[in-house]
Amino acid sequence: MRKIPYGRQDINEEDINAVITALKDELITQGPQIEIFENKFAEYIGCKYAVAVANGTAALHLCAMALDVNEDSRVITAPITFTASANCIRYCGGSVDFVDIDEDKVVLDVEAVRKKIESHPPGTFQGIVPIDFAGYPVDLEAFRKLADEHGLWLLEDACHAPGGFFIDSKGVQQNCGNGNYADLAIFSFHPVKHIACGEGGMITTNSKELYDKLLILRTHGITRRPDLLEKNDGGWYYEMHSLGYNYRLTDFQAALGVSQLKRATKNIEIRRAIAKRYDIAFKDFAPVETITPPADNGHAYHLYVIKTERRKELYDHLRANGIYAQIHYIPVHTQPYYRNLSTEKVNCPKAESYYDQCLSLPMFPTLTLEEQEFVIVIVKKFFE
Numbered sequence: 489m490r491k492i493p494y495g496r497q498d499i500n501e502e503d504i505n506a507v508i509t510a511l512k513d514e515l516i517t518q519g520p521q522i523e524i525f526e527n528k529f530a531e532y533i534g535c536k537y538a539v540a541v542a543n544g545t546a547a548l549h550l551c552a553m554a555l556d557v558n559e560d561s562r563v564i565t566a567p568i569t570f571t572a573s574a575n576c577i578r579y580c581g582g583s584v585d586f587v588d589i590d591e592d593k594v595v596l597d598v599e600a601v602r603k604k605i606e607s608h609p610p611g612t613f614q615g616i617v618p619i620d621f622a623g624y625p626v627d628l629e630a631f632r633k634l635a636d637e638h639g640l641w642l643l644e645d646a647c648h649a650p651g652g653f654f655i656d657s658k659g660v661q662q663n664c665g666n667g668n669y670a671d672l673a674i675f676s677f678h679p680v681k682h683i684a685c686g687e688g689g690m691i692t693t694n695s696k697e698l699y700d701k702l703l704i705l706r707t708h709g710i711t712r713r714p715d716l717l718e719k720n721d722g723g724w725y726y727e728m729h730s731l732g733y734n735y736r737l738t739d740f741q742a743a744l745g746v747s748q749l750k751r752a753t754k755n756i757e758i759r760r761a762i763a764k765r766y767d768i769a770f771k772d773f774a775p776v777e778t779i780t781p782p783a784d785n786g787h788a789y790h791l792y793v794i795k796t797e798r799r800k801e802l803y804d805h806l807r808a809n810g811i812y813a814q815i816h817y818i819p820v821h822t823q824p825y826y827r828n829l830s831t832e833k834v835n836c837p838k839a840e841s842y843y844d845q846c847l848s849l850p851m852f853p854t855l856t857l858e859e860q861e862f863v864i865v866i867v868k869k870f871f872e
């Protein structure tokens with residue numbers, strides 16, 4: 489029986505040749521492909537600076553470090569995300585407060601975050617990590633306003649949304665990760681995401697100060713920049729100024745990223761067309777609920793999520809038919825690690841109710857019309 493996964497990378501001959509060419513280069517890491525990838529990615533997203541790193545989790549970790557998260561930090565995020573969005577705060581010793589989602593958008597509820605912040609003494613919280621969940625762009629303008637009122641930073645987890653955008657109150661298109669509202673944003677190039685590098689990640693920002701910090705943290709906290717050195721013993725000389733990591737991307741991964749980026753715009757259009765076909769198929773089909781964004785919202789459709797009361801049975805039924813749907817996500821605050829850390833019960837009923845019903849259907853650019861029709865027929869048959 490054929491298998492249809494929920495997500496799959498799209499690698500073509502041109503991608504493969506780009507990797508082969510990079511492998512024949514003098515430098516297969518710390519070479520020229522990194523800057524090319526960073527510049528082209530920054531151009532695609534519309535931000536000033538981009539820093540390529542080993543994976544999305546490393547990107548989050550470096551951001552938490554650059555934002556000076558420490559043992560005294562309390563940071564707010566959503567429970568419906570991959571665990572890494574919260575873990576990055578823990579890596580730096582900070583604590584995580586989970587605030588419930590807006591049930592229609594499945595993203596962090598800005599008003600619930602406001603309530604949380606304003607029910608605590610000033611200075612309790614240091615930052616917010618909103619997620620463009622499934623590719624649904626968070627209203628960062630509203631989050632920025634709230635963050636500014638309380639002196640907080642904003643770290644956008646845009647792993648699901650390269651190519652996504654929202655329209656701000658001035659009618660201007662704001663691309664996810666463009667740095668106009670959030671201090672920092674991060675992306676992942678894991679094969680199920682829009683752009684595949686095998687493993688890989690990117691941090692984007694418009695802040696020169698954060699950019700300079702990130703470059704140094706990415707390679708061991710070491711710098712060779714003459715203007716930053718305390719002294720200079722000669723051509724070999726470098727100084728370690730902070731405790732960084734080796735979170736670099738290789739040149740052959742970056743070359744794959746550059747090649748993939750050429751199809752990013754086209755592939756987003758394909759994702760939106762797939763979403764539209766699902767929307768139409770389930771529009772008047774009562775047992776299945778869809779999550780439909782407003783018309784002017786540039787959803788990036790990393791995932792296509794449906795909701796049903798009979799989620800577990802439907803999941804098993806699809807699997808029996810070779811359709812590997814997935815669940816995104818198990819609420820992070822219910823994970824044993826976070827439950828054991830928390831002294832009081834975290835109250836996120838909307839996230840928990842969403843989790844009981846959600847199912848991600850196959851969504852990737854090489855999904856054929858015929859495969860999608862098959863998925864729709866199998867879903868509908870289940871409810872007959």
Ligand SMILES: *Cc1c(COP(=O)(O)O)cnc(C)c1O
Pocket residue numbers: 543544545546569570572573619645647648675676677678687688689
């Ligand atoms: C994939 C993902 C990450 C982590 O990215 P990796 O490259 O797998 O480390 C973080 N946050 C979200 C929302 C993700 O989907």
